[in-house]
Amino acid sequence: MNLEDEQIGILGVGSMGRALALGLCNAGFAPNKLMLCDKAQELASNTATELGARSVASSALLAEKSDTVIIAVKPGDVEAALKNVSITDPLWISIAAGLTISKLHSYLSKEARIIRAMPNTPALIGEGATSFVVGKKTKESDKAIASTIFSSVGKVWEAPSETLLDAVTGLSGSGPAYIFVLIEALADAGVREGLPREAAQLLATQTVVGAGILARESDKSPADLKDQVSSPGGTTIAGLGALEAAGLRSAIYRAVRAATLRSKELAN
Numbered sequence: 629m630n631l632e633d634e635q636i637g638i639l640g641v642g643s644m645g646r647a648l649a650l651g652l653c654n655a656g657f658a659p660n661k662l663m664l665c666d667k668a669q670e671l672a673s674n675t676a677t678e679l680g681a682r683s684v685a686s687s688a689l690l691a692e693k694s695d696t697v698i699i700a701v702k703p704g705d706v707e708a709a710l711k712n713v714s715i716t717d718p719l720w721i722s723i724a725a726g727l728t729i730s731k732l733h734s735y736l737s738k739e740a741r742i743i744r745a746m747p748n749t750p751a752l753i754g755e756g757a758t759s760f761v762v763g764k765k766t767k768e769s770d771k772a773i774a775s776t777i778f779s780s781v782g783k784v785w786e787a788p789s790e791t792l793l794d795a796v797t798g799l800s801g802s803g804p805a806y807i808f809v810l811i812e813a814l815a816d817a818g819v820r821e822g823l824p825r826e827a828a829q830l831l832a833t834q835t836v837v838g839a840g841i842l843a844r845e846s847d848k849s850p851a852d853l854k855d856q857v858s859s860p861g862g863t864t865i866a867g868l869g870a871l872e873a874a875g876l877r878s879a880i881y882r883a884v885r886a887a888t889l890r891s892k893e894l895a896n
Contacts, residue, residue: 629776632661635663635696636695636698637662637664637691637698638662638664639665639698639699640702640709641668641675644747644751647752648723648777648781650679651780652781653680653681655781659680660682663681663693665683665686665689666701667709672684687712691716695718696719696720696777697718698721699721699723699724700723703894706724706732716740718741719741719766720732720736721743721744725894726794726797726893727894728790729742729763738765743763743766743774744761744763744793745758746793746801747782747801748801751781754780754782756781756783757800758782758784758785759793759796760778760784760787762786793891794888794895795888797891798887798891799884799887801887801891802887807836811829811833811836814828814831815828839853
């Protein structure tokens with residue numbers, strides 16, 4: 629869908645709000661069609677100036693002037709941010725973790741068109757992973773708008789049920805932090821084995837990037853790709869054995885589970 633005529637407002641210019649704003653601009657969205665609002669007005673103003681966008685002083689004004697509003701404030705701040713909003717005509721896309729569509733209706737109106745989404749910070753470089761689910765009052769064109777927005781900053785999956793978004797939060801929403809820890813650990817391990825810090829950081833980062841692209845582009849499963857590098861009695865299988873012995877797979881299960889449960893807690 630073409631967004632040329634769409635005025636997009638972003639409520640909240642924290643890490644995710646900023647990532648989406650930058651991602652949209654990097655994808656070719658006209659900055660002058662983008663409006664930013666944050667309770668820290670200087671932050672919104674400075675970010676808008678940086679991007680060539682505009683900033684407004686209140687969420688009420690943002691809603692009045694936008695066709696689509698992306699709610700990107702922290703879950704606990706959403707109610708206060710929407711308190712003075714009386715115009716609920718725009719399409720509302722919430723990326724506040726754990727905040728249900730039902731709860732958002734209670735802050736806006738029963739007739740508000742609401743989409744709940746969970747993107748992640750690689751949207752900043754056009755490599756985000758986003759899942760979204762539509763509310764009952766939305767139209768097909770609303771779904772197309774959300775899909776176009778998030779497709780411009782990465783890959784998109786429409787979830788068949790809102791209940792799955794907690795698991796999405798635990799996996800891809802929080803997932804970049806898990807990968808950053810992995811990169812850090814790989815680099816530290818390389819330094820421990822004698823590599824210079826700069827080389828270890830470069831090799832660890834590029835290994836994760838390359839493996840991710842290969843997994844995305846290949847028609848083979850991750851298990852098959854792993855087996856391709858695991859020669860019998862070789863170095864890779866020795867390393868994999870050490871990872872299994874240390875409980876890496878179990879630790880990842882627990883991390884995703886803990887983040888999923890936290891997302892459910894935020895909803896309450």
